[in-house]
Amino acid sequence: MVMLCNAEGNKFLFSNENKLVESWWPSTFAKIFANPGKTISLSEDTLRFRKLLSPFIKLDGLQKYYIGVMDTKTKQFLQQHWHNRETVMFHHMAKKYTLELGCTMFLNIEDPQELSKFQRIILKISSGMYAVPLNVLGTRYWRAIRESKKLQKEIEKIIKQRNIEILAESLPTEQDLISHLIQETHRDGETLNEADVAHKVFGLLMGAYDNVSMTLVSIVKYLAELPEVYDNVFREQMEIARSKAAGELLTWGDLQKMKYSWNVVCEALRLWPPIVGTFRVAKTDFIYEGFLIPKGCKFHWNAGATHRNSEYFPNPENFDPSRFEGNGPTVPFSYVPFGGGLRLCPGNEYARLNLLVFIHNVVTQFKWEKVFPGEEIIYDPILIPVKGLPIRLFPHEVTNHE
Numbered sequence: 394m395v396m397l398c399n400a401e402g403n404k405f406l407f408s409n410e411n412k413l414v415e416s417w418w419p420s421t422f423a424k425i426f427a428n429p430g431k432t433i434s435l436s437e438d439t440l441r442f443r444k445l446l447s448p449f450i451k452l453d454g455l456q457k458y459y460i461g462v463m464d465t466k467t468k469q470f471l472q473q474h475w476h477n478r479e480t481v482m483f484h485h486m487a488k489k490y491t492l493e494l495g496c497t498m499f500l501n502i503e504d505p506q507e508l509s510k511f512q513r514i515i516l517k518i519s520s521g522m523y524a525v526p527l528n529v530l531g532t533r534y535w536r537a538i539r540e541s542k543k544l545q546k547e548i549e550k551i552i553k554q555r556n557i558e559i560l561a562e563s564l565p566t567e568q569d570l571i572s573h574l575i576q577e578t579h580r581d582g583e584t585l586n587e588a589d590v591a592h593k594v595f596g597l598l599m600g601a602y603d604n605v606s607m608t609l610v611s612i613v614k615y616l617a618e619l620p621e622v623y624d625n626v627f628r629e630q631m632e633i634a635r636s637k638a639a640g641e642l643l644t645w646g647d648l649q650k651m652k653y654s655w656n657v658v659c660e661a662l663r664l665w666p667p668i669v670g671t672f673r674v675a676k677t678d679f680i681y682e683g684f685l686i687p688k689g690c691k692f693h694w695n696a697g698a699t700h701r702n703s704e705y706f707p708n709p710e711n712f713d714p715s716r717f718e719g720n721g722p723t724v725p726f727s728y729v730p731f732g733g734g735l736r737l738c739p740g741n742e743y744a745r746l747n748l749l750v751f752i753h754n755v756v757t758q759f760k761w762e763k764v765f766p767g768e769e770i771i772y773d774p775i776l777i778p779v780k781g782l783p784i785r786l787f788p789h790e791v792t793n794h795e
C-alpha cells in the first residue's frame with residue numbers, strides 16, 4: 394500500500410482516476426455496500442448515476458426546491474428535541490437530525506415509525522462498518538451486512554410505490570430524490586432498474602449520515618470552545634435573521650451571505666475531515682516518482698495528514714477560519730475534505746446547504762457549553778467525540794426578529 398499525504402499525491406490520484414488508477418474499497422466494505430442489481434460495471438454505473446442525479450443534488454436543484462424544506466425541518470427538529478431541554482447528547486442528536494433530513498429529502502419519509510425503523514437499520518450498518526470483519530452469526534459486522542440488504546429492500550419498496558404514483562400521475566409537485574430519479578430515467582428512455590437506484594440512494598443516505606453529523610459535531614465543539622468565533626457567527630446569522638419577515642424561510646441569497654460561518658465549516662473540515670482518506674488501485678503498471686508501481690498496487694490518500702501540513706497551513710493545529718478568507722488555500726489539492734476529480738463527493742453541495750441551515754437555526758436560538766470541557770474528538774477508526782459530546786443549552790431570550 395502506498396500512502397500519499399500531500400497535495401502532489403492527491404493531485405496525481407485525482408487527475409488519474411479511471412486512467413492509471415480507480416476507486417478501491419477493502420472487501421469488508423464491499424460486502425456491506427454490494428449492489429444486488431449489478432447490471433452494469435461500477436464505473437459506468439457511477440457515471441450514469443451522477444448524470445441522473447445532478448439536477449437534484451447539484452446546486453440548482455437544491456436551491457430551487459430544497460433550502461426551504463431543510464429550513465422547515467431543522468426548525469421543527471430543534472423545537473421538538475432541543476427546546477425545554479437543559480442538555481442534549483449532541484452526537485446522537487446530530488445523527489438523528491441528519492438521518493431524518495436525508496429520509497425526507499431523498500425518500501419523502503415523514504412517518505415517525507418509518508423514520509425510527511430506518512434509523513435503527515442505519516445505526517446497525519454504521520456501527521458494523523468498522524467492526525472486526527468476522528462474518529459470523531451475531532457479530533456487528535454480520536449484522537451490518539444483513540441490515541444493508543434490508544435497507545436496500547425497504548428503499549426498493551418505496552421506489553415501486555413511486556413508480557405506481559408516477560404512472561397514475563398522482564405525484565405532488567415538491568418531489569423527493571427517488572421520484573426525480575425515476576422520472577429522469579423514464580425521460581432517458583431507459584428501463585429503471587429498481588435495485589440499482591435503491592443501491593445508489595442507500596449510498597447517499599449513508600454518505601450523508603456519518604459525514605454531515607460528524608462535521609456538525611466538530612463545528613458545535615469549536616463554537617463551544619471559542620467564544621469569539623461563536624460571537625462572529627452569531628452576529629452574521631442574526632443580521633440575516635433580522636432581515637427576514639416573521640416565518641419567512643431561508644433562501645439561496647441568505648446562504649450566500651453566510652461567509653464567515655462557511656469559513657468556520659471549512660476550518661472544522663480541515664482539522665477533522667470525517668473521511669480521513671480513501672483508496673485507489675493501479676489499473677496498469679506505471680512509474681510514479683521514479684518507482685515502478687505494479688498493476689493492483691493499492692494507494693491511500695490522506696486528507697487528515699495533508700490538512701495538518703504546515704507548508705500549506707501555517708500553525709496547522711490552530712482553529713483559524715480566516716485561512717479561508719478570499720480565495721482560501723493557495724496550493725491546489727492541499728484542501729480536500731470532499732476528495733477530488735471524477736470521484737469528488739457528489740453530496741458536497743447538499744452538505745454545504747445542510748450545514749449552513751443548521752448553523753443558522755441553532756446559533757440564532759441557542760448558546761451552549763460542553764458538559765465535559767476537556768472532551769476530545771478522535772478517529773476510532775471513524776471520527777467520534779469520546780463521550781458523545783453532551784452540551785448544556787442556553788436559549789437566547791431574543792427571537793429572530795427582535
Ligand code: HEM
Binds near residue numbers: 596602668736
Ligand atoms: C461534510 C460532509 C461530507 C464529506 C466531508 C464527504 C466526503 C467525501 C469523500 C472524501 C468521499 C470520497 C471521495 C473519493 O474516494 O475520492 C465521498 C464520497 C461520496 N460521498 Fe460524500 N461527503 C460528505 C457528505 C455527503 C453527502 C451529504 C452525501 C449524499 C447526499 C454524500 C455522498 C457521497 C457518495 C455517494 C460518495 C461516493 C462517490 C463515488 O464513489 O463516486 N457525501 N464523500
